Amino acid sequence: MLASPWIAALIALFVWWFSTGAILWVVKGADGRGPGGHRWSVILSLPLFVAGVTGFAMTLAEPGIEGAYIAFLSALAIWGWIELAFLSGAITGPNAAPCPPGSQGWDRFMRAWGTIAYHEILLACALLAMVVPSMGAENQVALWTFGVLFFARVSAKLNLFLGVPRIHTEFLPRPLAHLPSHFRQSRLNALFPFSVTALAFTVACWLERIHAADSPAAAVAFALLAALTALALLEHWLMVLPLPDEKLWRWMIPAPKPNDKTLLREDANGL
Numbered sequence: 001m002l003a004s005p006w007i008a009a010l011i012a013l014f015v016w017w018f019s020t021g022a023i024l025w026v027v028k029g030a031d032g033r034g035p036g037g038h039r040w041s042v043i044l045s046l047p048l049f050v051a052g053v054t055g056f057a058m059t060l061a062e063p064g065i066e067g068a069y070i071a072f073l074s075a076l077a078i079w080g081w082i083e084l085a086f087l088s089g090a091i092t093g094p095n096a097a098p099c100p101p102g103s104q105g106w107d108r109f110m111r112a113w114g115t116i117a118y119h120e121i122l123l124a125c126a127l128l129a130m131v132v133p134s135m136g137a138e139n140q141v142a143l144w145t146f147g148v149l150f151f152a153r154v155s156a157k158l159n160l161f162l163g164v165p166r167i168h169t170e171f172l173p174r175p176l177a178h179l180p181s182h183f184r185q186s187r188l189n190a191l192f193p194f195s196v197t198a199l200a201f202t203v204a205c206w207l208e209r210i211h212a213a214d215s216p217a218a219a220v221a222f223a224l225l226a227a228l229t230a231l232a233l234l235e236h237w238l239m240v241l242p243l244p245d246e247k248l249w250r251w252m253i254p255a256p257k258p259n260d261k262t263l264l265r266e267d268a269n270g271l
Contacts, residue, residue: 002065002069002220003065003216003217003219003220004220005210005219005220005222005223006223008068008069008219008220008223008224008227009223009224009226009227010227011069011224012072012223012224012227012228012231013227013231015073015076016227016228016231019076019080023080023083023084023087026041026045026084027041027084027087027088027173028173029041030088030173031173031174038088038089038090038173038175039088039090041084041088042081042084042085042088042090045081045084046081048077048080048081049077049078049081049082051074051077052073052074052075052076052077052078052079052080052081053074053078054074055070055071055073055074055077055142056071056074056075056078056130056142057133058070059071059074059139059141059142060133060134060137060138060139060142061137061138061139062138062139063138063139063217064217065216065217065220067139067141067217068139068141068217068220068221068224069220069224071139071141071142071145072141072142072145072221072224074142075130075141075142075143075145075146075149076145076149078126078146079123079146079149082119082122082123082126085119086116086119086176087173087175087176088173088175089173089174089175089176091118091119091122092115092116092118092119092175092176093113093114093115093116093117093118093119094114094117094118095111095114095115095117096115096178097111097178098178098181098182099111099112099178099181099182108182109161111182112161112182115178115179115182116157120154123150123153124150126146127146127147127150130142130143130146131143139221141221141224141225144225145224145225145228148202148225148228148229148232149228149232152199152229152232152235152236155191155195155198155199155236156195156232156235156236156239158191158195159189159191159192159195159236159239160183160184160239161182161183161184162184162189162190162191162192163184163185163186163187163188163189164184164185164186164188164189164192164239164240165185165186165187165188165239165240166185166238166239166240166241166242167180167183167185167239168238188240192236192239192240195236196233196236196237199229199232199233199236200233202229203226203229203230203233206222206223206225206226206229207222207226209222210222210223210226
């Protein structure tokens with residue numbers, strides 16, 4: 001059953017949904033545990049990162065179906081811990097202040113970059129650290145998984161900075177309450193068509209690779225990547241389409257109290 005590309009795609013969809021909800025549950029729960037809550041959530045989740053690194057290393061020489069699944073999950077574990085560290089305010093950037101009204105151009109860009117700089121540098125370093133051992137390896141699923149997540153994230157953040165019609169900020173934790181001030185809500189920017197076109201083309205490439213796969217393991221690997229890239233494409237369109245995507249995770253997060261001014265609306269899109 002696990003050799004079916006359709007099952008692989010469904011597993012990718014479930015893991016994306018569940019892992020996003022789990023991270024949101026942790027960071028929102030830490031909001032209510034005082035200043036040290038977020039710090040402890042990052043420390044206690046370190047085994048997730050270690051498991052991801054271990055799984056990545058172990059699967060480089062495992063080209064089978066099991067290796068493809070473990071490599072995919074390992075990359076998500078590494079990514080998930082780094083995202084948790086970001087949402088918890090442990091690894092963000094030197095700028096923790098809201099963007100001043102009227103800030104434009106290069107000044108606005110540098111302020112926005114300052115809010116996420118350390119996190120983005122860490123992601124880039126993690127990707128580069130995966131490239132070297134993956135060169136010539138029989139199993140590169142973890143590298144490609146992390147790469148898809150990385151470039152989709154860069155694209156999403158640039159679109160949020162340049163301006164999109166819908167900016168979701170419902171699940172933003174307290175350490176990142178300043179972040180939405182650096183986004184821009186407006187009509188479509190010039191980058192958005194290129195972003196969705198590139199993602200759609202990448203999905204098509206993965207689908208072609210599934211069709212041309214010479215083994216069940218290869219078909220599973222490309223199905224996992226195709227599903228993940230399609231989800232990244234969907235997340236981009238959710239910046240435009242008026243769909244209540246936050247309901248996918250609302251049941252996992254306590255509803256905000258009407259008089260709780262610390263809860264803002266945050267991007268709940270996957271991972």
